Amino acid sequence: MGASNPILIPELRGMLSDGDRDGLRSVIEELHPATVAEFSEGLQDDEIWRLLSEATLERQADVFAYYPLPRQVALVEAADRVHLGSLLEWMAADNRDDLLRQLAPALVEDILPLVAKAERHDIRMLLSCPEGSSGALMTTEYASLPADISTGEAVTRLRLQAPNSELIYYIYVLDNDRRLVGFVSLRDLILSKPTAMVSELMQRDVISVRVDEPQDQVVLKLARFDFLAIPVVDDRGRLVGIVTHDDVLDAVRQDATDDAQRIAAISPLGESYLDAGLVSMTWKRGVWLTILFATAAVTAMVLARSPIPYPWLIAFIPLVIASGGNSGNQSATLVITALSTGDCRLSDWGRILKRESILGILLGTLLAVPGYFLALIYAPGPFEAMVIPITILSVVMLGTLVGSALPLLFRSIGLDPALMSNPFVSAIVDVVGIILYMSVAVIMLS
Amino acid sequence: MGASNPILIPELRGMLSDGDRDGLRSVIEELHPATVAEFSEGLQDDEIWRLLSEATLERQADVFAYYPLPRQVALVEAADRVHLGSLLEWMAADNRDDLLRQLAPALVEDILPLVAKAERHDIRMLLSCPEGSSGALMTTEYASLPADISTGEAVTRLRLQAPNSELIYYIYVLDNDRRLVGFVSLRDLILSKPTAMVSELMQRDVISVRVDEPQDQVVLKLARFDFLAIPVVDDRGRLVGIVTHDDVLDAVRQDATDDAQRIAAISPLGESYLDAGLVSMTWKRGVWLTILFATAAVTAMVLARSPIPYPWLIAFIPLVIASGGNSGNQSATLVITALSTGDCRLSDWGRILKRESILGILLGTLLAVPGYFLALIYAPGPFEAMVIPITILSVVMLGTLVGSALPLLFRSIGLDPALMSNPFVSAIVDVVGIILYMSVAVIMLS
Structure with missing residues (x-):
């Protein structure tokens, strides 16, 4: 569009x-x-x-x-x-x-x-067919043939079906119960001798999806095998429709936009940015901003209750929170995109958490070093300044761990990882980060 | 993959x-x-x-x-x-x-x-062909025909070309200089009488891309017209290749992942999450975390130089920063996705900035109200508490304006909006937000 x-x-x-x-x-x-x-x-x-x-x-x-x-x-x-x-x-x-x-x-x-x-x-x-299922993407206008006819006859029959078929380049071969037993491409039909039988020509190893499978299965299979269409079957293996390449492309583009919006804490607009009404846009952004505001309010209350022991520590509050939030945001986005492209599965959780723990240590150390030099400017002495790098290392490790664990957790309980993760990661990292900061300061400086 | x-x-x-x-x-x-x-x-x-x-x-x-x-x-x-x-x-x-x-x-x-x-x-x-150009996505293995043959002859010639063509369902019609003059689909060839001429059957209004046009033009055109392939021509209109639906789908999926990673301040991994080496991943995340750290360091220095006039204001620092950052992040992501899907063009900048200014006022007011009630708990009195809602309204307006303006600015100077916007939005909103907060407090409370 x-x-x-x-x-x-x-x-x-x-x-x-x-x-x-x-x-x-x-x-x-x-x-x-x-x-x-x-x-x-x-x-x-x-x-x-x-x-x-x-x-x-x-x-x-x-x-x-x-x-x-x-x-x-x-x-x-x-x-x-x-x-x-x-x-x-x-x-x-x-x-x-x-x-x-x-x-x-x-x-x-x-x-x-x-x-x-x-x-x-x-x-x-x-x-x-429920929204989000393969069935909701499909069309019922496919071309089909029985197996026991010649390819010459097949081309003749195809001519009759063509006006009512969305795609005639893949022809699905059905048995008497309309069960999917194979497929031939129009390319193969054109290249074969007219006397060859469809059953000799057809591929029997047909990749299909079930009508109630989620849409991302269609996307993964069509993208993986470079097909023009994927057949959709019911629970008895009968062909009920096909999903064509153009609808998959539209779905992928829409999903990418929706996911990016969810990650930025916006309920997907579902329409073009300039067409979206101001009331609907205020609602779709405001509801998440309010939730994020509520979590920031918790941070404010925590901070109000644990007064800062030394005034020079105040200046580093935004820096500590930003370090944890940014690294957590990176981890959450990486895990969300890897889950949605099929690069990772839920069962990879052990490897994911291990990678992110190691990266938390590496990235935390990377930021702790300049953090120490910055702290030396404002801290009373080199020992006191150590509060900052120790806190930074801890909150970055916290960020990568929470950032990678939450999308996995949401996926495992059936929620959309993109929708919920980043706001919650920020919330947890902010509050726990402030508590960590104050605890490190009190322990080291008292 | x-x-x-x-x-x-x-x-x-x-x-x-x-x-x-x-x-x-x-x-x-x-x-x-x-x-x-x-x-x-x-x-x-x-x-x-x-x-x-x-x-x-x-x-x-x-x-x-x-x-x-x-x-x-x-x-x-x-x-x-x-x-x-x-x-x-x-x-x-x-x-x-x-x-x-x-x-x-x-x-x-x-x-x-x-x-x-x-x-x-x-x-x-x-x-x-440079990376990112339409030419870099194309294949040279297309099927082509002259206009002045019958469709029967066309099918015969197509049989010879088929083994060397990636896609034979669209056949491009070329003149003697290999200039693209039309196309026919195999569907139309099959349905036509064998004596009809290709020139009668072909569509003359061919949608094509130039070999040096950016890839997103291919994506937009193929998605818009539901084509199986888009022909690629040189500056004299001669056919040099085609881009097929499967390569467009791969490019869209890869771009979506890359964009999501850029928005989260990660240089695109370009490979599967679990396959990426730890060193390369540390680099691709660390370089942006360091840049974001440097901007947070500026915030820390600003805060250290402008000591907080009243201690109760300290607890609201994270909340003020988060409100501006979250709304800026929303605006930046909306504008980035609208630019990359083609929903908005650079020339829409006036409408975009107007929308975001209005939304800044609406969303800022939405957050200012609970902000005032929260401030009443900690402020010495109802007048002093007004510092918080006034600051929140200002930083949210700042966030939506900076968040929408930066991607437009980056696009206008030829940079990728997704790569640079969100980190810079955070940086600007953090520093200016703190300055705004302190200024509002000093003006109102002194």
């Missing part, structure tokens, strides 16, 4: 008011559907519908799917119901599913009777 | 020492190349070469490309040079390019004469 482009709006408005149907038709039929959506997004809802109505239903459905989802919802609400039913029939199953998930359930029940019966079954099936 | 899997290592070692060539061949020929690489990665270099040598060169090249790059380099260094030359000929051009970029230039010059002349030209061309 790209930004809307207003450059053609005056021309389009001119054509609409002049009734220049040929002009409108040439815009909508000749540009790429994504480009049509980009250039027409700035029109009013009723103007968009008038523009779309100049094209075939198939083309209308193609263009429609390229508007941002919130705009699609607005357009649906402004549309004629009967026209909507036919449009939904022409939309790709996965785009239609994305749209229907955004509509009020009552509206969906209103529209569904207007959609042809064959499609209605698919719609209900896709809508029943 | 997945983690290596040691489960078959004993069996493979057994087959190698027993000389069970049939067993080895069945492993390497029948599993998916990615799976072969996964299961054999735990072997010694010479054992891997003995396993590979049981397969055809084509298969060897397929499997080889699925080892992680550092391992590929180690294998190349342990290999027989002549065998290496033939293996490189069989590797896909883009995988080969990734590998050669990791080798010492002297070694590359050693190996190149062993590669067939036709491939050598492509290798030199790909190696000359």
Whole structure:
């Protein structure tokens, strides 16, 4: 989804008011559907519908799917119901599913009777897959064949299926119970002799996902094997759909943005930054800022209760907290990204904690040295100055350990590591860091 | 690239020492190349070469490309040079390019004469594309056709090109000067009458990238138009290669990890977390921790020079700093992700700064209220307590403004916003936040 482009709006408005149907038709039929959506997004809802109505239903459905989802919802609400039913029939199953998930359930029940019966079954099936599951990413419009036909016959049958298939470059081979037994690529079909049998040509070692597996399994498998699509099967091994490369790419890009936002303590916006409303943005940032504020308030209360024994120690409070927080933030982000890319699994926790402990010692020592020299400026003497490097080493070790342990802990109890880790790491490292600092000072200086 | 899997290592070692060539061949020929690489990665270099040598060169090249790059380099260094030359000929051009970029230039010059002349030209061309450019992602193994042949003839010619093409589902149509004039999909070829001409069938509005455009242009275009591949042209519009969906997906996943690591002040590891060496990891984290430490040292020096006028103010130092840092971190991350996904452009800077200023006021007010109640506990009176909410509102506004302005500034001078922003935001907000805090206190309380 790209930004809307207003450059053609005056021309389009001119054509609409002049009734220049040929002009409108040439815009909508000749540009790429994504480009049509980009250039027409700035029109009013009723103007968009008038523009779309100049094209075939198939083309209308193609263009429609390229508007941002919130705009699609607005357009649906402004549309004629009967026209909507036919449009939904022409939309790709996965785009239609994305749209229907955004509509009020009552509206969906209103529209569904207007959609042809064959499609209605698919719609209900896709809508029943929970968000985040492989099923929610899939489309039901795949190409399939039986194993016991020749490749010449296969190409003929494929021609019939092509208009209703999102991807015809992979053809899935099914048995009589629709169980997935193999797949052939169109490349192999084209290269083979027309008399060869599909069963000789097909690969039997098919990599698939179950419909209820989480989406990241689809991403890992498609990225690992460089596939164009991954078949989705039910618990009896029957093919129910495919997830195609373009939807995986969209999901990966969206996940990356969501994760970065979660790590920075923002509930994922789920829409483009400039489109997000101020109220929703204030809420999505404010709720986490308030939680972080509450943890900082705990730090303030701890600090108020344990008065600083020597005034020169005050100046180092931000430095001590920052050292622990920064190293903890690094560890948490490394573990979160390694878990989400599949580089690490939960079962690697022992190796992860060991690595981070060693790194805590190395990085803590690295910072303790300049910390000591800085402390020499303000401390009464070289012995007293030792409070600072000892504290820095301790809080950096604390940071790396808490930073790596928390994402693992959250993952193990089924929470999203990206959502919760960094705020909690800061909270723990701040409070415990201040307590450590005061304890080291009291022990060494009294 | 997945983690290596040691489960078959004993069996493979057994087959190698027993000389069970049939067993080895069945492993390497029948599993998916990615799976072969996964299961054999735990072997010694010479054992891997003995396993590979049981397969055809084509298969060897397929499997080889699925080892992680550092391992590929180690294998190349342990290999027989002549065998290496033939293996490189069989590797896909883009995988080969990734590998050669990791080798010492002297070694590359050693190996190149062993590669067939036709491939050598492509290798030199790909190696000359700078990292991060579209050219560095592309492969030269595309399928192409002239416009003035029938689709029946096109399918016949395609059969000849297929073994040397990475992707035959999009066929690019070139004129006599190899300029890109259109493209047809294999789907359209298959569905058309064999007597139709390619020129009637082809789409003329081809979306392409220039070889020197940055990689994110490839990602944006491929994701936006749901293509399987994007053609890459030189400055005269001649086709020089294609970037395929799988390489874009890999690049997006790698960029997301790199960006998350940069935002957390880590130089991108560029390899899997558990594989990264401790020395390299200490360096990639330590250099940024040291820079952040230096900025925290400035905060400490500022604080040491402006002694706290009233002791109860000390307890709120971490809270003031955290409020500014957290809100700045949110703003910086939002702007960085919006710039990298293409949701915002540099030219939107006015809207971005306006949004963030408004959000600074809203979020600052949100935190100032609990801040005031917390201050009432420790301040001598309700008037004195006002220092805290006024400071919080100011530092949150400072945080959102600096957090959104810095990534824009870095982007405008050609730096990566993700690399530099968050550390500098923390640094500025910490120091200026402390100065603001002390100034508000002195003005209000004296």
